Amino acid sequence: MNMFDCEDSKNSDTITLEEEDFAQELKFGENILMGNVVGARPTLYVIQAYVSKAWGHIGQPAVHYFRKGWFSSYFATKEAMNDVLKQGPWMVGANSLVLKNWSPFFSHEMEKVTKVPVWVLFPGLDPYLLSDKVLSKIFRKLGKPVFVDPATTTKAKLSFAWVLIEIDVSKTLPDHVVINIPYFGPVTQKVVNEWYPFFCQGCVKLGHRVDSCKSQKIKEAAI
Missing domain, CATH: 3.30.70 (Alpha-Beta Plaits)
Structure with a gap:
């Protein structure tokens, strides 16, 4: 269906969607891995170079910046995506690369990632x-x-x-x-x-322990 052929809903203040409206996009999303380098914010160029070198023998996914440090990697096949997961964990320099399957409920707020x-x-x-x-x-x-x-x-x-x-x-x-x-x-x-x-119980974030948490040390110094 052409996007301009949908029913006219201009007389309503609410746009109502059906699951079939985005079923194809959900299927597309099954081959997407979301990645975040814990404790660092590398540029898209750095991530693309890393992915090309580290995953090139598996499959060359399309890599794009998402938001707040997250990038998306779309794989041509689910098998290639699973191979990347299988061969982990992955490190970018000294930092851990967190990989998560994309879903409609994916949150880009790293503070909420546990x-x-x-x-x-x-x-x-x-x-x-x-x-x-x-x-x-x-x-x-x-x-x-x-x-x-x-x-x-x-x-x-x-x-x-x-x-x-x-x-x-x-x-x-x-x-x-x-x-x-x-x-x-x-x-x-x-x-x-x-x-x-590593997970810090002090600031409730990934990437370091509580004994090396800057936020926790500031809190303790203020007491």
Whole structure:
């Protein structure tokens, strides 16, 4: 439908949208990753150069500046986007690059960002616990699963499960979860993460610990 062929709504003060009005754009957005370099504001040129060098072997996404330090990367395929997530975490110099899937509810306010995708390993997981239902229950105990490593989904590796989970980093990641299994009872499963972003409980922001927080030190000095 041509944008000029829509029904005339000039007689109403309210514009009412239906989901079908932007369904195509939502589909387009499924291949977009939003990125923010924590603690830095690199230029678009720097980000484009970084993406070209770091992700060029995976796929060359279209990179654009969004707002307030966020940039968007559109990938031609979802597979390429997932490969970028899979091969993280990524660093821009000494700063962590936070990547989040775009959604209509995406907030560009970095101060409100506490949920970050983190790769989590569950070592020594018994093979009979590798069913989709069991893994979903285990993963969701920590957060929202974003991407499961193919070796886990295909059961190519029967000694562990590896998954990218969107975790609330304002909370401490547990080093284990307890699984109550029929006939066996409660079993303790180890949780390992290779990278966990710094989060300051003082100013409630990503990128540093409370012991190095400038805002917290100013508050303490004023007391």
